[in-house]
Amino acid sequence: MVVPALPDLSELSPDALRALLLTQHDQLVSTQEQLQSREREIEHLKLLLAKLQRMQFGRKSEKLTRQIEQLELRLEELQADCGERPVQVDPAPTTVGAHFPGKPSRRALPDHLERETRTYMPKEVVCPDCQGELRKLSEDVSEVLEYVPEQIKVIRYVRPKLSCRQCERIVQAPAPSRPMARGLAGPGLLAHVLVSKYADHLPLYRQCEIYARQGIELERSTLADWVGGSSGLLDPLVEALRRYVMAAGKLHADDTRVPVLAPGTGKTKTGRLWTYVRDDRPAGDAAAPAVWFAYSVDRGGEHPVQHLRTFRGALQADAYAGFNELYKDGRIQEVACWAHVRRKFYDLEQAHASPLAGEALERIAALYAIEAEIRGRPPEERQQVRQTRARPLLQSLHDWFETSLTKLSRKSDSTAAIRYALTLWSALTRYCDDGRLEIDNNAAERSLRAVTLGRKNYLFAGSDAGGERAAVIYSLIGTAKLNGLDPEAYLREVLTRIADHPICRVEELLPWNLAPNRPVTIEPAA
Numbered sequence: 001m002v003v004p005a006l007p008d009l010s011e012l013s014p015d016a017l018r019a020l021l022l023t024q025h026d027q028l029v030s031t032q033e034q035l036q037s038r039e040r041e042i043e044h045l046k047l048l049l050a051k052l053q054r055m056q057f058g059r060k061s062e063k064l065t066r067q068i069e070q071l072e073l074r075l076e077e078l079q080a081d082c083g084e085r086p087v088q089v090d091p092a093p094t095t096v097g098a099h100f101p102g103k104p105s106r107r108a109l110p111d112h113l114e115r116e117t118r119t120y121m122p123k124e125v126v127c128p129d130c131q132g133e134l135r136k137l138s139e140d141v142s143e144v145l146e147y148v149p150e151q152i153k154v155i156r157y158v159r160p161k162l163s164c165r166q167c168e169r170i171v172q173a174p175a176p177s178r179p180m181a182r183g184l185a186g187p188g189l190l191a192h193v194l195v196s197k198y199a200d201h202l203p204l205y206r207q208c209e210i211y212a213r214q215g216i217e218l219e220r221s222t223l224a225d226w227v228g229g230s231s232g233l234l235d236p237l238v239e240a241l242r243r244y245v246m247a248a249g250k251l252h253a254d255d256t257r258v259p260v261l262a263p264g265t266g267k268t269k270t271g272r273l274w275t276y277v278r279d280d281r282p283a284g285d286a287a288a289p290a291v292w293f294a295y296s297v298d299r300g301g302e303h304p305v306q307h308l309r310t311f312r313g314a315l316q317a318d319a320y321a322g323f324n325e326l327y328k329d330g331r332i333q334e335v336a337c338w339a340h341v342r343r344k345f346y347d348l349e350q351a352h353a354s355p356l357a358g359e360a361l362e363r364i365a366a367l368y369a370i371e372a373e374i375r376g377r378p379p380e381e382r383q384q385v386r387q388t389r390a391r392p393l394l395q396s397l398h399d400w401f402e403t404s405l406t407k408l409s410r411k412s413d414s415t416a417a418i419r420y421a422l423t424l425w426s427a428l429t430r431y432c433d434d435g436r437l438e439i440d441n442n443a444a445e446r447s448l449r450a451v452t453l454g455r456k457n458y459l460f461a462g463s464d465a466g467g468e469r470a471a472v473i474y475s476l477i478g479t480a481k482l483n484g485l486d487p488e489a490y491l492r493e494v495l496t497r498i499a500d501h502p503i504c505r506v507e508e509l510l511p512w513n514l515a516p517n518r519p520v521t522i523e524p525a526a
Helices: 014-055 063-083 187-198 204-213 220-246 302-307 321-327 338-352 355-374 379-405 413-423 425-433 442-447 449-458 464-482 487-500 503-509
Strands: 115-119 134-148 151-164 170-172 250-261 268-278 290-296 313-316 332-335
Touching: 014 338, 014 413, 063 220, 063 464, 134 170, 134 187, 187 204, 187 220, 187 464, 187 487, 204 220, 220 268, 220 290, 220 464, 220 487, 220 503, 250 442, 250 449, 250 464, 268 302, 268 442, 268 464, 290 302, 290 464, 302 321, 313 321, 321 332, 332 425, 338 355, 338 413, 355 379, 355 413, 379 413, 379 425, 413 425, 442 449, 449 464, 464 487, 487 503
Parallel strands: 115 151, 250 313, 313 332
Antiparallel strands: 134 151, 151 170, 250 268, 268 290
């Protein structure tokens, strides 16, 4: 860049000197504005780079591997769709070796597996017709493949047939029920497959490889049938869970993306999993915590409106515009999240050690310190402490935000972070007026961690139906964890009982009702 030489100032008239001074001043202002713009851009790029570096996780998959896994998972979901259809039970015995089109033939269960024989004798000790003595005539034997922690075994169901010596009347115990009619898997194995897929993030084709190492050949289509059938069986229970969650006076809500394979294209589209958490334990409430997941094909605002159609109360959520429709009639009150505010300043502080961001973090930390002291206290006590101690800190923070704005460029990232907080100020401070509310929405974000990990491991859902199945299982697994239950043990117990359990009393199978020493009052259905 060539810098022009100054003219001889002694030869210039006063008017010419003034004109030169004004020109130089304009050039200096323009240069300073350009430099400030570049500095803001550099700071913004550093911020984005720091955020992306923190988001990066794990090795990068090869493109071919990703495509193969996508096809594997799409096949799983299609086969699970078939497993979710009602099974027509044929009373006639199936011919061994018979082949049904589109379904792999069932292999005999491996001989090397341990057998546990359970014999079901008829309740009659004498002939019910003539009171004669019963003798053994024959027996029906069937087998199911069951999963026991650290061990797989075959359980043999033996039902002896007894006949009367006098009149030949035959009696036999009824066959024990199974989670799925004529299904090969016992409830323990079904629970293990579901938890492995949705809690331990193991796709079905990888589970097949694990079973093969134990000498058990299970087709992926077979496991997909089990997933689809189990999901359909558990639907009424999850509906009862939804009613319980929506009966709360305060909910935490959030959503996350779920890549879904678009039919016929080989490409993925973006679906969403929504989470709604009922958890009032921090406010000293003894009601059982619960989480309900819902799947949607996109992030349209009509989905939370539909999900929350019966809900009345406070909704703790982020600033997603799709929630705005919910707040218009006053039926639902907006409660914003201080963790989101804090995260914006944290990113600034990490990117370029901003003193302003550091002070904002210290001020917000003081609010969280108060919350740590009153966690688990009754709502009235929490409200009183917040009004006395947190409210003055919030007012001071608000004034400091306003003052800081006058010293910052309108286009800086710091300005954006402050304006985000000020725009939501009423919703951010509402927690001070109600002891039931929380300072942030971390309860919802914690519930989505399993989905995030699963998304990393198996990349996407194979179909929209697969997303809906995931919502069903995530709801039960998440609620079991919130109530301190082992999800696999809980699902094993539910799948053992649910086939014979009256559907009008299905809420008896909700996690807190199976947890020992946990009395819970069930709200009326919404």
